[in-house]
Amino acid sequence: MSPKFTIPMSSPDLTEAERQAVSAVLQTPYLSMGRELEAFEAAFCNFTGSRSAIGVNSGTAGLHLCVRAAGITEGDIVITTPFSFVSSTNVLLFERAVPIFVDVEATTGNINVGQVNQAVKDITSGGTAAENWLPSSVTFDKARLKAILVVDVFGQPSDMDPILEIAEEHNLKVIEDSCEALGAEYKGRKAGTLGDYGVFGFYPNKQITTGEGGVIVTSDDRAASIMLALRNQGRAPGDTWLEHSYLGYNYRLDEMSAALGRVQLTRLDEMLAKRSQVAAWYENRLFEIPEVETPQVEKSTSRMSWFVYVIRLTLAVDRDYVVSELEKRGIPARPYFAPIHLQRYMVEQFGYKEGDYPVTEDLGHRSLALPFSGVMKETQVDFVCSAIREIIHQAGM
Numbered sequence: 001m002s003p004k005f006t007i008p009m010s011s012p013d014l015t016e017a018e019r020q021a022v023s024a025v026l027q028t029p030y031l032s033m034g035r036e037l038e039a040f041e042a043a044f045c046n047f048t049g050s051r052s053a054i055g056v057n058s059g060t061a062g063l064h065l066c067v068r069a070a071g072i073t074e075g076d077i078v079i080t081t082p083f084s085f086v087s088s089t090n091v092l093l094f095e096r097a098v099p100i101f102v103d104v105e106a107t108t109g110n111i112n113v114g115q116v117n118q119a120v121k122d123i124t125s126g127g128t129a130a131e132n133w134l135p136s137s138v139t140f141d142k143a144r145l146k147a148i149l150v151v152d153v154f155g156q157p158s159d160m161d162p163i164l165e166i167a168e169e170h171n172l173k174v175i176e177d178s179c180e181a182l183g184a185e186y187k188g189r190k191a192g193t194l195g196d197y198g199v200f201g202f203y204p205n206k207q208i209t210t211g212e213g214g215v216i217v218t219s220d221d222r223a224a225s226i227m228l229a230l231r232n233q234g235r236a237p238g239d240t241w242l243e244h245s246y247l248g249y250n251y252r253l254d255e256m257s258a259a260l261g262r263v264q265l266t267r268l269d270e271m272l273a274k275r276s277q278v279a280a281w282y283e284n285r286l287f288e289i290p291e292v293e294t295p296q297v298e299k300s301t302s303r304m305s306w307f308v309y310v311i312r313l314t315l316a317v318d319r320d321y322v323v324s325e326l327e328k329r330g331i332p333a334r335p336y337f338a339p340i341h342l343q344r345y346m347v348e349q350f351g352y353k354e355g356d357y358p359v360t361e362d363l364g365h366r367s368l369a370l371p372f373s374g375v376m377k378e379t380q381v382d383f384v385c386s387a388i389r390e391i392i393h394q395a396g397m
């Protein structure tokens with residue numbers, strides 16, 4: 001934490017049990033590809049009901065393996081969202097696939113299902129309407145629509161039923177980026193298990209952490225065996241240490257990380273309950289400030305897994321001013337997300353411009369992530385909320 005802040009932006013929730021589990025690994029010679037990874041993966045199969053769980057060394061690595069297992073290659077088209085962390089789009093670009101963005105729902109920031117439907121129709125019908133979905137400078141082969149990559153934004157599942165229906169109708173793979181949504185449920189079903197493959201991320205600000213790490217869950221046995229090989233330098237089952245059936249990666253999750261994650265997963269319910277409590281403290285204090293919109297939970301979300309606490313300021317409020325005033329009081333806050341299509345490398349490659357995805361851009365302009373974690377105290381929430389109220393009122397915004 002930077003010394004200018006008295007409250008951290010986020011914080012892992014660690015106990016003696018985690019420290020002991022990591023320390024126990026260090027009493028053995030097995031620091032990679034051992035029992036802890038197996039146990040961690042088994043716990044994920046148990047938790048999600050998926051047939052396979054594949055531990056990897058980041059959420060991004062997990063998403064990349066989904067793209068490879070789906071057989072997505074150069075020139076293939078994938079429909080996805082520009083309101084996300086960059087990895088969900090980057091993993092497509094790693095394989096020279098073409099992301100086609102559709103805008104998001106204003107309430108949740110999740111992909112807009114009506115627009116997914118329209119995009120699939122326009123692209124598969126073979127007419128010229130398909131061209132509306134990419135800047136005119138980009139040429140693409142409409143016959144190559146392969147997948148939909150959805151993101152469960154801020155811990156809330158996307159509206160998956162209609163997406164699965166469209167995917168089924170057009171034989172598309174569905175990749176679910178649930179890196180922000182471990183433990184969330186959609187109509188009683190677990191986030192991450194709704195599409196063909198789902199990915200969870202365990203960076204220290206996530207609901208559970210392994211330091212760095214991630215897990216893929218899938219019930220597609222063929223995909224799982226490819227992912228296992230690609231994670232381990234392309235070694236297929238039966239390959240020796242220097243035999244590589246595929247072009248693979250080192251995406252392995254080490255034993256210390258797996259041990260940490262295994263204990264964290266046993267504490268998930270407790271940690272999610274604490275996060276919900278912190279979100280409720282925020283809601284109770286912020287809902288009555290007219291310039292502040294608090295996060296909304298959809299009816300289809302039968303369990304919210306609070307990842308971050310992101311408010312939206314009304315347009316009249318100067319967000320940069322609020323951020324700098326909060327900073328003066330020792331409180332960090334940051335815009336979240338910055339639209340992917342407006343990142344420099346995206347503009348250079350695809351020619352996107354302001355105005356292309358108005359809802360994503362509006363959320364990008366007005367959203368503000370406040371300090372949030374399961375170990376945050378009510379007095380700290382009080383301090384943040386009083387500061388926000390005071391700053392907005394003093395500025396007469």
Ligand SMILES: *Cc1c(COP(=O)(O)O)cnc(C)c1O
Binds near residue numbers: 084085088151202203
């Ligand atoms: C955290 C996150 C990831 C994965 O991040 P890593 O740092 O690679 O573990 C992917 N997508 C989203 C939406 C995320 O929030």
